[in-house]
Amino acid sequence: MSKILLLGSGELGKEFVIAAQRLGQIVIAVDSYANAPAMQVAHGFEVINMLDGDALDHIVAKHQPDYIVPEIEAIRTERFYAYEKDGYTVIPSAKAANYTMNRKSIRDLAAKELGLKTADYRYAASAKALSAAIQEIGMPCVVKPLMSSSGKGQSTIKTEADIQKAWDYSQEGSRGDVAEVIVEGFVNFNYEITLLTVTQRNGKTLFCPPIGHRQERGDYQESWQPATMQSKHLQTAQDMAAKVTTALGGAGLWGVEFFIADDGVYFSELSPRPHDTGMVTLGNTQNFNEFELHLRAVLGLPISEITQERIGASAVILANEHSDNPTFSGIEEVANATKSDFRLFGKPSSRPYRRMGVVVTYDNLDGDIKAVTERAKELASKVKVNP
Ligand SMILES: Nc1ncnc2c1ncn2[C@@H]1O[C@H](COP(=O)(O)OP(=O)(O)OP(=O)(O)O)[C@@H](O)[C@H]1O
Ligand SMILES: NCC(=O)N[C@@H]1O[C@H](COP(=O)([O-])[O-])[C@@H](O)[C@H]1O
Ligand SMILES: [Mg+2]
Structure with missing residues (x-):
């Protein structure tokens, strides 16, 4: 033990x-x-x-x-x-955790050292420097605190007038103790994916079927597995994921994020740990869900293969208000639906947009992924978080 x-x-x-x-x-x-x-x-x-x-x-x-x-x-x-x-x-390694806590370290490693295709980017440590950076990158562009997640402090700049607001918002949303931001050229992608990647102590790297997802305010709303994509794009994404996880080192499950655009596959970022969009695997879409895979890799238990067992989708249940005693309504309807399940996380308090639960839906391998995703969205919308 x-x-x-x-x-x-x-x-x-x-x-x-x-x-x-x-x-x-x-x-x-x-x-x-x-x-x-x-x-x-x-x-x-x-x-x-x-x-x-x-x-x-x-x-x-x-x-x-x-x-x-x-x-x-x-x-x-x-x-x-x-x-x-x-x-x-x-887990996976000191370097992996350290590099991914700060967007600067991981982006410079991916783009400069490993030569992966990413959005154009600059860094800025003040509102003035942000203006200058945006001159070089062009608009639209995306501003993110160097240390944040789930879209906190992130905004898209379309006009000059947005710049100060974006700076102020980034400072509110930064989780760490650094004020600097990254500004990225807006990638006009056709779709985005998370490629769950497992590195093991025995040296064998495995990939889960790609997960598609939709984001709002920089935070995921629905995810589905598998994402439909051309095999050449999947191959490129797998090659990039192998490169970056090898450079960071160690064993565990990683969520590697990509944008797929007309001009190819862009590396965005990665989590050296289970990914929120990977909650779709809670619908038993695979032989092991992403948490079980992470645990096995942590313990050094060999994983011989990852198989897709059914198709599935997840949709988030978000709060609207602040509360120290949030309760849920509409759960019965979700419970009553077929080929679906849900989780309520038990967070002791709520705030606007805080993720409080998730609905998962699934179907046989020959099912319709769009229909499964719509069903997850529809069911999640029935659940209300009451203050
Ligand atoms: N350069 C970009 N161009 C276009 N869209 C972008 C860009 N950067 C981010 N986005 C959009 O914002 C989402 C969130 O961005 P990102 O993953 O960098 O934020 P995050 O705060 O690290 O989120 P999480 O921790 O949930 O992964 C992306 O999934 C994508 O939809
Ligand atoms: N995108 C990263 C992500 O989804 N992380 C998940 O959200 C939690 C924080 O939630 P909170 O902000 O509601 O406390 C984290 O602890 C992790 O489980
Ligand atoms: Mg992300």
Whole structure:
């Protein structure tokens, strides 16, 4: 039995802990607030500010985990290098967690070092520098804090008038302690995908069938698997995913994001951990869902193959309001629907657009992916989060 220190305890962590519990592992779940989803199903928990390196050192020393598994980006990941030196295993690796917490490190690695095709980009550390960067990149463009996720602090700039607003918004949405932003040329893509990629200690890399998704405000709304795409584009995406995960190193499941445009496949970013759009696999679309795959890779249990067992879709359940006692209505209708399932994450409070649950739908392999996705969307829209 091994001990896992899970750094971040949201909905993705919760499913990971459930997978770990099923294989008899011990998990200590950590987050910045009490009663976070993954804490509700773990053996123990810690509430700390994970950007505080000393607090992090303290709980690592206290629990002496076999595996340190980051679940969010905003962690003092610089400390991970020392943990590795001390003999701890960081998932997938200290470098992977450290590079992906900051859009600058991962983008420079992908575009400059590895030569992957990405959107044009610049960095800016003030509203003035942002204006100058936009002069070079052109409009429309997308502004994102270097440290943020789920679209927080992200906006699309179409006119000069949007620039100051975009800067201010980026500063509100930044999760870490850096003020800098990345500004990217807008990629006019035809569709976007997440390619779940599994790297294993035995050296064998596996890919899940591609996941299509639709985003609003930089946050995912629906995802479906498989995404229909030309095999040459899938091959390009797999080659890029193999390159970037090899450069970052270590074992685990990764969510590698791509835009597919008329002029080819663009690498966007990646998560060195299960991906929100990968919640579609909770509908048993594969022989193992993304959380089970991550766990097996973490523990060094070999995964011989990943097979698609059925098609599926997921659609998010979002809150509209702030509340310290959110409740749900409309669940009966979802429960009553065929070929569908749902999760309510158990987040103790809500805020506008906070993801509180997800609906998954599925069908046989010869089913219609558009219809399955529409059904997920329709069912999720019946669920209301009440303040
Ligand atoms: N350069 C771009 N051109 C066009 N669309 C973009 C660009 N960058 C981001 N987007 C859109 O915004 C979405 C979110 O962007 P991104 O993945 O970089 O943000 P994020 O905050 O890291 O989100 P998450 O943590 O959920 O992956 C993308 O999936 C895409 O739909
Ligand atoms: N795109 C990244 C992502 O989806 N991360 C998931 O959201 C949680 C934070 O949710 P919260 O902001 O509602 O606490 C994280 O802990 C993780 O599970
Ligand atoms: Mg993303």
